[in-house]
Amino acid sequence: MAHLTTTPTTLRRLRRIARQRGLTLIELMVALVVGLMVILAALSVFTTTGRSAGTVDAAGQLRDDARFAADIIQRLAVQTGFEDIGFVTRTYQGTPQTYKAANGQVDPTGMMAPISGFSGKKPAAGNGAVTYNSSTKQLTVNEGDASYCPQAGKCSDTLVLRYQAVNKGDSLSDADGSMMVCSGDALGAGDAHDTEIRTERAVSVFYVDTDPETGEPTLYCRYTTKESGNLSTPATPLVKGVESFKVLYGVDNITANTKADASGADTGHAKLVPSRYLTAGEMAVSGDTAATQTNWRRVRTLRIGLVLRAGDRPIQRGQAVAQGDDATIYPLGEGFGGEYTINDARLRQPYIFTVNVRNCLNQGYQSAGDPGASASTDIPPCDVVVPRDPSTTGGSV
Numbered sequence: 001m002a003h004l005t006t007t008p009t010t011l012r013r014l015r016r017i018a019r020q021r022g023l024t025l026i027e028l029m030v031a032l033v034v035g036l037m038v039i040l041a042a043l044s045v046f047t048t049t050g051r052s053a054g055t056v057d058a059a060g061q062l063r064d065d066a067r068f069a070a071d072i073i074q075r076l077a078v079q080t081g082f083e084d085i086g087f088v089t090r091t092y093q094g095t096p097q098t099y100k101a102a103n104g105q106v107d108p109t110g111m112m113a114p115i116s117g118f119s120g121k122k123p124a125a126g127n128g129a130v131t132y133n134s135s136t137k138q139l140t141v142n143e144g145d146a147s148y149c150p151q152a153g154k155c156s157d158t159l160v161l162r163y164q165a166v167n168k169g170d171s172l173s174d175a176d177g178s179m180m181v182c183s184g185d186a187l188g189a190g191d192a193h194d195t196e197i198r199t200e201r202a203v204s205v206f207y208v209d210t211d212p213e214t215g216e217p218t219l220y221c222r223y224t225t226k227e228s229g230n231l232s233t234p235a236t237p238l239v240k241g242v243e244s245f246k247v248l249y250g251v252d253n254i255t256a257n258t259k260a261d262a263s264g265a266d267t268g269h270a271k272l273v274p275s276r277y278l279t280a281g282e283m284a285v286s287g288d289t290a291a292t293q294t295n296w297r298r299v300r301t302l303r304i305g306l307v308l309r310a311g312d313r314p315i316q317r318g319q320a321v322a323q324g325d326d327a328t329i330y331p332l333g334e335g336f337g338g339e340y341t342i343n344d345a346r347l348r349q350p351y352i353f354t355v356n357v358r359n360c361l362n363q364g365y366q367s368a369g370d371p372g373a374s375a376s377t378d379i380p381p382c383d384v385v386v387p388r389d390p391s392t393t394g395g396s397v
Contacts, residue, residue, distance in 0.1 A: 058310040058347045059347060059349065061310070062241070062308045062309075062310060062347065062348070062349035063349060065239045065240075065241065065242075065308050065349075066306055066308055066349055066351035067351075068238075068239060069219055069238065069239045069242065069306055069308075069351075070304070070306070070351060070353050072182065072184070072238065073159070073206060073304060073355070074353070074355050075180065076161050076163075076180070076181075076182055076204050076206075077161060077302055077355040077357060078355065078356075078357070078358055079161070079163040079179055079180075080114045080115055080161045080162065080163050080357055081114035081115070081162070081163060081357065082163045082164055082166075082179070083163075083164045083201070084164055084165065084166050084167050111136055111138055111293065112138045112139070112140060112162065112293065112296075113162075113293050113294075113296030113297045113299075114161065114162045114163065114201075114296075114297075115159075115160070115161060115162075115249070115296055115299045115302070115357065116141070116160045116280070116283075116296050117157055117158050117159045117160055117247055117249075117280040118143045118147075118157060118158040118280050118281075119157055119279045119280040119281035120146060120147060120149075120153075120155035120156070120157060120281075121143045121144060121145065121146060121147055121155070121157075121158060122144050122145060122146070122147040122156075122158055122207040122208070122209055123141050123142065123143070123144050123158060123205055123207060123222065123231065124141075124142040124143060124144035124145075125144055125145075127230075128142055128144075129141065129142060129144070129222075129230065129231050130142060130224075130230055130231055132227065132228055134228075137200055137227060137228065138227060139203055139224065139227035139228070139229075141158075141160045141203065141205055141231070143158075147207055147208050147209060147245075148208040148209055148210055148217040148243060150217075150243045150244055150307075150340050151340040151341070151343075154244070154339075154340040156207065156208035156217075156242075156243075156244055156245040156246065157207070157245055157246055157247045157279075157280060158205060158206065158207040158280075159205070159206045159207070159245075159247050159302070159304075160203065160204075160205050161182075161203070161204045161205075161206075162201045162202065162203050162204075162227075163179060163201055163202055164179075164200075164201050164202065165179050165187045165188035165202065166178050166179055174188075175187065175188030176188075179202070181202055181204050181221075181223040181225060182204035182205070182206060182221035182222075182223050182236070182238070183221055183223060183232070183236045187202050187225055188225065200226040200227040200228060201226075201227050202223065202224065202225050202226065202227075203223060203224050203227060203231070204221060204222075204223045205221065205222045205223065205231065206219065206220070206221055206238075206245070207219075207220055207222075207245070208220065208242055208243070208244070208245045209235070211237065211240065214240070216240050216241055216311065217240075217241065217242055217243040217309075218237045218238070218239065218240045218241070218242060219237075219238045219239045219240075219242040219245060219306075220235040220236065220237055220238065221235065221236045221238055222235045222236070223236075239308070240311070241308045241309050241310065241311060242306055242307070242308050243307055243308070243309050244305065244306065244307035244329075244331050244340070245304070245305075245306055246304070246305040246306075246331045246332050247279075247280065247302060247303070247304050247305075248277040248278065248279060248302075248303040248304075248305075248332055249277065249278050249279070249280070249283060249299045249301075249302060249303075250274025250276075250277050250299065250300050250301030250302070250303060250354075251274055251275065251276060251277070251278055251283075251295065251298045251299055251300065252273065252274055252275060252298040252299075252300050253275055253298065254278075254295050254298050255276075256278055256282035256283075257282055257283075257284060257285060257286065258285065259285055259288065259291040259294070259295075273300060274299075274300040274301050277303055283295045283296055299357060300356070300357055301354055301355060301356050301357060302354065302355045302357065303332060303352070303353075303354045304352070304353055304354075304355070305330075305331030305332035305333075305350065305351070305352045306331065306350070306351045306352075307329055307331050307348055307349070307350050307351075308348065308349045308351065309346045309347065309348045309349075310346050310347040310348070311346075329341075329342065329348060329350050330350070331350055331352065332352060333352075
């Protein structure tokens with residue numbers, strides 16, 4: 001019978017094997033729980049970081065979109081009322097009668113003011129969008145259906161702006177292209193543009209409607225380079241996600257739905273600083289088109305409020321934002337009728353700005369006189385005149 005010889009090395013190896021043992025079930029479960037907690041913590045950090053990055057990106061995009069919308073509206077607004085002295089010759093007269101006699105029987109009371117708009121409505125569609133008066137060479141943009149409404153009764157407005165091209169040097173046959181329409185295209189640039197672009201005003205229209213493809217509210221623009229033409233079709237989308245576009249008009253010495261002064265005259269004491277802000281609906285004088293246009297000529301500033309929303313829901317996916325005062329947006333300040341309550345989880349950016357209208361808007365006729373002379377003559381005269389036909393010498397359109 002053989003005997004097993006045990007060496008010191010073999011004994012040490014046996015002792016190490018004896019000390020080794022597997023994990024118990026409790027130890028295994030504890031290890032799994034600790035590992036799972038580490039994984040969940042990492043996932044939470046990753047998710048939070050991703051959501052924060054998405055929110056920052058969405059907020060940045062909203063700010064960029066708001067600035068772009070404001071820039072293009074401001075650019076068009078400061079052009080409003082401009083008429084180039086190289087294309088025009090006839091000055092204003094003190095009364096409608098003398099104006100008609102001096103300007104080929106063009107009735108100034110039928111002229112459209114450079115600025116107008118609608119409260120809570122968009123322009124009419126199709127062939128009914130405009131009406132053109134061939135005797136006054138004026139285009140009227142007609143009111144259509146309700147614009148985009150984020151909530152009932154909170155529909156976006158429409159803004160209509162009119163202005164003329166700038167002549168190129170001393171030439172009456174070309175425009176220099178420095179003016180633009182709301183699509184961003186130059187007005188009248190080139191050697192072969194129509195004569196009407198020089199003798200008529202361009203019209204740009206801003207409003208909000210639903211994009212038929214995405215369903216998102218979008219700031220649109222329609223325009224015509226001459227008042228004898230129709231508005232552009234299709235409309236040009238400018239900024240998506242604009243769900244509120246509200247306009248207030250800073251007016252000079254008029255009250256809501258009332259003639260320009262207490263005496264009932266179509267003109268009165270005028271200043272160049274707005275005394276109050278009115279909506280488009282408050283500019284109209286019932287049954288009196290001439291008085292309504294006089295009110296529109298008293299617009300000195302535009303106060304515009306935008307609310308833009310992100311296309312995704314980076315705040316709380318699938319959850320509604322809590323209702324309450326902290327969820328209320330005032331595009332034009334509380335009391336201006338533009339507030340509404342958020343009822344989803346979209347990120348939003350309110351943006352408010354004011355534009356001074358730098359051109360005189362008393363187009364048509366007015367009493368001329370030196371400022372400060374008297375109550376009846378203290379009306380700063382305008383240098384704006386009606387277009388002329390460049391094919392004749394000094395002839396009015």
